Amino acid sequence: MAKARRRRVRDTWKEKQWYKIVTPKEFGDIEIGSTPSRDPDMLLKRTVEATMRELAGDFSKQYVKLAFQVNNVAGDTANTKFIGHKVTTDYVRSMIRRGTSRIDTITNVTTKDGQTFKVHILAITIKRAKSSQQKFIRETMEKLIQDAAVDRSFPDFIEGVVSGKVASHIYHEAKKIYPLKRVEIIKTRVVE
Incomplete structure (x- = not known):
């Protein structure tokens, strides 16, 4: 063969x-x-x-x-x-404890120069919050992120999100509703 x-x-x-x-x-x-x-x-x-x-x-x-x-x-x-x-998910999990409330909001925002983002914000309370308080915190976070995007250009918005300045501003405003442990912008995505 x-x-x-x-x-x-x-x-x-x-x-x-x-x-x-x-x-x-x-x-x-x-x-x-x-x-x-x-x-x-x-x-x-x-x-x-x-x-x-x-x-x-x-x-x-x-x-x-x-x-x-x-x-x-x-x-x-x-x-x-x-x-x-x-x-990272391990960082998010490290913030969440029993007896706290996790408040998520996902919204689309547009910057001053017309770039659109999908933004996911997470707030964690010190103790469990009522559903009405959670709803009010969620609405406040959405309004503040919309305002932050409208006032900034694409590079400025990214710099504010990544550095944590935008999340810090949201934290200081939303903690007036109910005591918060942490506010973090955990995800952004450019929408084309």
Whole structure:
């Protein structure tokens, strides 16, 4: 019986080139990784995550993850745009205790320059709150995040959300309704 002839397998790995992935200018054009690709067009729409510690060197913001998407390639550099952020689930779970109330609100906001975001805000009370108080806190959080977005441009809004300034402002206003332990913007997503 004759042996079948083996076809030579083409090694596509050698055809690939490495591209460095860079954050948008609002985040300081920092290199957040590198990726191989045969064709620069194949890099488009790839998403990359980075923590705030990697970008700013701030260890206290280790739990904040930012998501970027490659939108154009220039030479061996893949430029990205910001598409959202989220807080790690273990951080959220560490804040919630028995006998407290978790108040979530998800709303769409539009910034001064017309960029729309879906924003998820979490408030945790010190003790269990009545449903009427929870409803009033939820409405207050929605109103405050809408106001914060209308007053700011896209980069300013992102900076305020990621740094925690917007959440701090919401906390100081909403705690007048019922004592709060923490307010955190746990997720944002750019709506296109």
